[in-house]
Amino acid sequence: MPSAAQNSAARNSAAHTIENLLPSAEERLEQMIADIQRLVEVETPSEDRAAVAAGAAETAALAADRLGTMPERVVVEGATHLRLRFGPDKPKVVLVNHQDTVWPIGTLARKPFSRDGEALRGPGVFDMLTGVVMSLHAAAILQAAGHDLTGLGILITGDEELGSQTSRELLLEETAEANAAFVMEGALDTSLKIARKGTSMYTVAAHGVAAHAGLEPEKGVNAGIALGLLLPQIEALGDSKLGTTVTPTVLAGGVTDNTVPDYATVEVDARATTVAEQDRVDREIRELTSPRQGARVEVVGGINRPPMERSAAEGLFAQAQQVAAELGIGEITGAEVGGASDGNFTAAAGVPTLDGLGATGGGAHAEHEHALVKNIAPRTALLAGLIAGNLD
Template sequence: MPENPAVESLVSESLVSAAHARLEQMLEDIRRLVEVESPSEDLEAVARGAAEVAALAVERLGAEPETLTIDGVPHLRLRFGADNPKVVLVNHQDTVWPLGTLERKPFTHDDGVLRGPGVFDMLTGVVMSLHAAAILKDAGHSLEGLSILVTGDEEVGSVTSRELLQEEVAGARAAFVMESAAAGAYKIARKGTSNYEVIVHGRAAHAGLEPEKGINAGIALGLLLPEIEALGDPEAGTTVTPTVMSAGTTTNTVPDRAQVIIDGRATTVAEQQRVDRQIRELTSPVEGAVVEVTGSINRPPMERRMADELFAEAQEVAAALGLPQVPGAEVGGASDGNFTAAAGVPTLDGMGAVGDGAHAEHEHTLVEHIAPRTAMLAGLMARRLAD
């Protein structure tokens, strides 16, 4: 980006001081969101979570987001100014934790560690988005061209929000994805994901009286499993992993159906397409067994080249703020950053919380990183929003 003296004077250690001054309020805001509970499958809970995020936006920024409900799922969009944003902060507030988790895993803040369902993935990132924007606003920087998007179905594949996301980032200068960090690193590349179900149809028969008249779908599927896994290519970074599987209905019946869920990951679109083609060509070595394949490519890969420019800029911002350089990491997990990068928008991911345990019992966020990373986000936003 071309240098702008007014912006460069703003991108200084004063941003770090401003972020630290807001830290106690940020911690309270994180608690508020965690204690709502917003599992993806419960749309009423997701709506309550969206309402709490909207309330925070009003309190911290004096602006009320639009609520866009798509197929029953509420998403929030807070635009400042133009209909064509320059910068989009990509968030989600749905979590993987069912209602009631808070009773056994309450929000806590002990010894610099925050715990609670969704605190790492990714409610801390949502709060950082709002406060980074507030820091710039308080410093007199225009938020013209900023969009803060908070979706409600990322954890279940962004089925209803994908089109909204792609429309929002079209033509943007940057998408900053507020997912949690990878051991403190920004995420500069992600694998694309594909999801399939392989179903084998056989023929039922009595397991004691006439098993020879059956076609055992369980055995047929078992023989296919090594072939399915072999569709991966370790050198190319492609994995094809059979996960959840089942067969049969009763203990004395030859199974007439067996099925397995397949998780596919690849670093390039070409590899995704190869796996997609080859998995659909599967046939059973068991005579009479029929193979059916459902599912498809879900998220394209976030290729490294889409993050390079923003990642280099992040190092410049870190130096201007007097902060350590932030490392970059290439990861196997996917996010909405896959969609923004595939849309041709420069994308930097993993800009949210530092901690560990996404989707796990030990989920936590480290408080010491919240203010510095919020200042980093504010600095990057200032640069990309500048004319």
């Protein structure tokens, strides 16, 4: 059992660590911005496996530069992910990141990395390359201060924007023994995400009968009309009182302009705050039938991410508020949001999870994507404090 003197020394050491985190992060700010630019300028659209692999190589090199350790490269079904562990065992604290983006190759040519004084801009700068750099520098700050990083893991995946189809098992394996998962997604303000809706993704198809639109349209069954009649039914599966949304999005159908279409589809985005609501929507969308005589409905897809319920974040959120107060960086509030992340998976697996620790800014997946410079250092210091507090 530690002596009273040892306990006192540990408290003094922790206080000293907290005291120096913000100045250390501020000293690193220009280097962090240069590192963000380094990653932004390697375009990594999720669907392009070669591009994601190139981005992973650059990210791994950056990690080695900042931390002196090369991450392990993990390739699953052609998608490249990075895993960095400090120590031989499964980590107790995991920083959850992704370096794939929604932006196609060539975006950088018209939308290069830039800094206008207040904001950083460029494809993926907010979602979520700034968060990746913050992860590496938070660990580096502690390392430089002599903090033992044994038990820390940093995961940087390459298919989060596709639903983490190849990285989900890796994520759950890496966090299986963790007492904290910190998800480096961005936030619109200085709040942290303490709850997220679960997501489901479907393709609803209407099958009809093709016919010549001019000679004998009466012999066809128009799949486009059948699908159109289904759209209000699909939307009605939502429940605003419970926060459930079911949204038809991408529509497609038809082959030629003189043919009655025999096939039409709609992509459906469904989000819910509880597992029960996810299950209800899943059941009811599969029970849809067409009001158009002769048409048939097919539904493929299903539940992708379970909800991240508030209970998973409450303990870590209280810690974050305390660390923020000790750092003097202002009040930290909690937000419940509709968007999903890999935090949904870790929370559903019973791992304490706090999300939204990355950049502040906005415009994820949009032309005005940006990360605010003023909050990069304070939030990196906050992350470092949370890591230290959960490794001790």
